[in-house]
Amino acid sequence: MKKFSYAILAITILFCSNDPETSVNTIENDITTTTQETAINDSSKQISPDETSVDEDIIEKYVYDSEKMSPFTGLEISSELWLKRPRRVLAFKIDNNLNARPQSGLQEADTVMEILVEGGMTRFLAFFMDNQSSYVGPIRSARPTDPTLVRPYGGILVVSGATAGLIPEIRELGVPVLEERPSPTMFRIEDRNKPHNLYADTELVREYVDEKGFYFNQSVQPLYEFGNDQTAWLTGANRITIKYSDFTTVIWKKDQDKYSRFIVDGYDSSNEAVAHNFLTRDGYSEILQVPTVVLIQGALYNDESTTLPSVLTVGIGPLTIFHDGKFVEGTWRRNDIADPFVFFDKDQNKIEVPPSKQWIHILPSTAEITWSDK
Numbered sequence: 001m002k003k004f005s006y007a008i009l010a011i012t013i014l015f016c017s018n019d020p021e022t023s024v025n026t027i028e029n030d031i032t033t034t035t036q037e038t039a040i041n042d043s044s045k046q047i048s049p050d051e052t053s054v055d056e057d058i059i060e061k062y063v064y065d066s067e068k069m070s071p072f073t074g075l076e077i078s079s080e081l082w083l084k085r086p087r088r089v090l091a092f093k094i095d096n097n098l099n100a101r102p103q104s105g106l107q108e109a110d111t112v113m114e115i116l117v118e119g120g121m122t123r124f125l126a127f128f129m130d131n132q133s134s135y136v137g138p139i140r141s142a143r144p145t146d147p148t149l150v151r152p153y154g155g156i157l158v159v160s161g162a163t164a165g166l167i168p169e170i171r172e173l174g175v176p177v178l179e180e181r182p183s184p185t186m187f188r189i190e191d192r193n194k195p196h197n198l199y200a201d202t203e204l205v206r207e208y209v210d211e212k213g214f215y216f217n218q219s220v221q222p223l224y225e226f227g228n229d230q231t232a233w234l235t236g237a238n239r240i241t242i243k244y245s246d247f248t249t250v251i252w253k254k255d256q257d258k259y260s261r262f263i264v265d266g267y268d269s270s271n272e273a274v275a276h277n278f279l280t281r282d283g284y285s286e287i288l289q290v291p292t293v294v295l296i297q298g299a300l301y302n303d304e305s306t307t308l309p310s311v312l313t314v315g316i317g318p319l320t321i322f323h324d325g326k327f328v329e330g331t332w333r334r335n336d337i338a339d340p341f342v343f344f345d346k347d348q349n350k351i352e353v354p355p356s357k358q359w360i361h362i363l364p365s366t367a368e369i370t371w372s373d374k
Contacts, residue, residue, distance in 0.1 A: 062227045070130055072110035074226030074355035081130045086218040088206055089155035094124040095140040098267050100196040102279040105136030106288060113360040115145050118309055120245030125149060128202045129220065135281035137199030138192065142166055144303040144310040145362060147175040148337040154217020156209055160198050163306045173337065176214050178205065224341045227352025230326060232345060236373045237327040240293060242361055243368040254325050258289040291356040295320040296332055300364035311362050319343055320369060323354045327371060
């Protein structure tokens with residue numbers, strides 16, 4: 001197992017407190033009635049009609065139910081789905097080259113992770129557990145960061161190969177790997193050129209790994225904590241710009257209760273933001289959308305055996321989460337690739353991610369991130 005030295009972030013916590021003004025009012029009591037006027041006792045803060053009492057902010061308690069909720073979204077799933085449990089977690093490595101768009105299956109995945117690869121480009125991990133798709137692709141080769149994100153779910157990494165020596169290393173880290181299989185489990189489509197034309201059916205992949213006796217993790221837990229408390233979040237994040245490199249910039253624009261995805265590809269001569277669409281097997285195309293965007297930043301390093309650029313996901317690093325035009329900044333912490341992440345805000349309070357589908361960006365610490373109200 002490779003060893004890394006981590007630079008621990010120093011976090012300064014500033015607490016500011018203001019003594020509330022106290023207003024004393026006279027309360028007239030009757031033996032049987034109390035005058036219903038604007039009056040409070042000496043120990044309370046007077047509240048104007050325009051103010052809202054903290055006591056009136058009711059936050060619905062959230063309890064994760066591993067049997068009936070998705071570990072990827074934190075939402076309750078239909079009885080038709082949870083009655084099929086336990087289900088394997090499959091993580092498909094999806095291409096994001098200019099020639100691979102529009103991709104298929106990302107809109108059907110339980111969650112999507114986006115990770116920096118060589119050339120300043122990104123690729124995706126599309127996770128499927130309760131959801132399914134008959135048309136996922138294009139599938140591409142593995143990269144060193146992949147097993148550190150698949151391992152906590154006990155998932156199987158589905159790829160079309162990898163740099164020499166990498167797949168044995170991934171398996172040594174406890175992540176099973178399924179490479180290209182013959183049709184109908186995986187298939188190459190005719191209207192795309194290699195290597196951007198390998199697709200799969202998630203349920204046929206499940207059948208194959210069942211037959212071959214792949215490792216089966218029956219206790220799939222969330223990657224981080226879900227909850228309904230976003231009272232400390234700030235407003236002003238209707239547009240999010242994420243610059244991975246000079247060749248890949250992702251823009252999320254708020255559209256009602258979701259963010260729509262746009263991309264600027266430096267390999268495209270126009271160098272303009274265009275809608276990033278998905279494509280179904282029958283030819284339907286629409287823009288990719290998601291309610292919650294999670295940004296996990298880590299140190300960028302070159303993997304020792306492959307020399308490929310990779311992002312460190314163990315230790316501590318910056319964190320930003322966006323949901324419904326609001327955001328929160330903080331740090332993530334993680335001791336091992338088998339562990340979940342723990343999120344803290346700047347005051348060292350735990351951050352709860354709103355139960356919803358998420359798009360998770362795995363970014364270098366040097367990546368440029370900006371957001372605005374417009």
